[in-house]
Amino acid sequence: MENVVELKSVTKNFKGFSVENIDLQVKKGFVTGFIGANGAGKSTTIKMIMNLLRPDSGEVKLFGLDYTAHEKEIKERIGFVYDSNVFFEGMNLKDIKRIVAPAYKHWDDTLFYQYTDQFKLPLYKKIKTFSKGMQMKASLAIALSHHAELIIMDEPTAGLDPIFRRELLDLLQELMIDGNRTIFFSTHITTDLDRIADYIAFIQNGELVFNQSLNDVAENYALVKGGMELLDRDTEKSFVHIHRAPTGFEALTGNIKAVKNTFGDSVVIEKASLEDIMYYFKGGIHHV
Amino acid sequence: MQIIISNSSKEPIYEQITNQIKSLILAGELQEGTAVPSMRKLAKDLRISVITTKRAYEELEKEGFIYSIVGKGSFVAEQNLELMREKKLKVIEEQLIAVITNSREIGLSLDELQQLLKILYEE
Helix, strand or coil, rough: CCCEEEEEEEEEEEHHHHHHHHEEEEECCCEEEEECCCCHHHHHHHHHHHHCCCCEEEEEEEEEEEHHHHHHHHHHCEEEEEECCCCCCCHHHHHHHHHHHCCCCCHHHHHHHHHHCCCCCCCCHHHCCCHHHHHHHHHHHHHCCCCCEEEECCCCCCCCCHHHHHHHHHHHHCCCCCCCCCEEEEECCHHHHHHHHCEEEEHHHHHEEEEEEEEHHHHHCCCEECCHHCCCCHHHEEEEEEHHHHHCEEEECCCHHHHHHHHHHHHHECCCHHHHHHHHCCCCCCCC | CCCCCCCCCCCCCCCCCHHHHHHHHCCCCCCCCCCEHHHHHHHHHHCCCHHHHHHHHHHHHHHCCCCCCCCCCEEEEECCCCHHHHHCCCHHHHHHHHHHHHHHHHHCHHHHHHHHHHHHHHH
């Protein structure tokens, strides 16, 4: 399968924080959800994909192209949807269009008006009067109007009401029908991903824990519950993290088969949600 | 094509899809050569991810229920009657096992069960 985004051993160091050795592929024609706790390195990674930050080492390629030689060409093909307002607040959509459109070779006015109409966006009202959902829609309408092949969204559903979130997911699914578009988006709201994501990339403490299809995640990861007497130094190896309580243990495994072999019917094995996975990888402790 | 998916079922979603499409084919509701929706269209209609419908179609293809032509889509494959009979037999076997399990649970004897089956069959 073709990769639209390819990161190879990408490293970026900041004072007291680093993103390390990230190998990430985003497959063409699919939705990849990018999850991780606050401060795990999601935004840093996205900024490197967008060339807003340069990695200290490693390679970033989009559509098989390098930013140093093909920056303009790459940017033409990306639509970036940011969680907060990136436009000039005092302007209306029509003005913004007038500024943005000439920057893109493939800008499509008809499409722009079609989306503003579909999203019920007023063209002559100042952006600062828009609700958060409308700002998101405006940002998306602009991204879609230049025929972006890759849509990158940083926390697109954060702060949106559930109805609008669903609308957005419906819309994203519609965009995926022809198979030529790729979506990469980071989110905290993992239930959104259960519905539309094909691949899940999970980052923690600046390292990529996995990048698997949703099916593989469901086939590998599970919650396991059982009596404390089942745990010893050996059997504990099957788990990512174990939560112990007087009533028994609950643990996350990344290898369902091994757990079935070891414990058989003596444990309860349940589907792990993405939230469960994130929580247990954090060691079950929430650092605020 | 009607498919109903339960999010709370223990059965994985792709399996729910394959099973329902199989039933439609075996019941003759989806005839040989009929186009099934593209996996992307189906994903959108069911509001699930493409990778899930992709998996379902792959399974159906593997088992010979549908075939795909690049650029054209997927179609219901010709069903081998012998094979179909065998598949049905397998389903019947599974259902009978469930019947037996249930019967044992309430202590129904084989004779009683046979009688019951006879009455129902001849009805």
